[in-house]
Amino acid sequence: MTDSDLSVLRLRAEVGDEVAVDELIELATEHGDMDELRRLADKGNTTATDQLIELATEHGDMDELRRLADKGNTTAAEQLMELTAE
Numbered sequence: 545m546t547d548s549d550l551s552v553l554r555l556r557a558e559v560g561d562e563v564a565v566d567e568l569i570e571l572a573t574e575h576g577d578m579d580e581l582r583r584l585a586d587k588g589n590t591t592a593t594d595q596l597i598e599l600a601t602e603h604g605d606m607d608e609l610r611r612l613a614d615k616g617n618t619t620a621a622e623q624l625m626e627l628t629a630e
Contacts, residue, residue: 545571557584569595578608585612597623 550571556564565584572580573595581599584592593612600608601623609627612620
């Protein structure tokens with residue numbers, strides 16, 4: 545996917561195109577793009593949040609998990625506790 549295609553997809557997502565949002569989440573997950581997932585998660589997308597937690601856990605990104613836990617995400621808090629217990 546070109547940068548232009550990605551920009552169009554983001555624009556579609558911004559205006560509420562759920563298919564575009566789902567495509568962005570899928571692409572971000574496949575490429576390990578935590579910034580894109582974070583952007584979508586911060587807008588309230590629970591699927592993006594779940595994928596972000598999964599990637600952060602896989603990468604041992606305690607800061608990201610802590611950020612999400614501080615916002616009240618219990619799954620992130622649980623993952624953070626598991627990682628710190630290891």
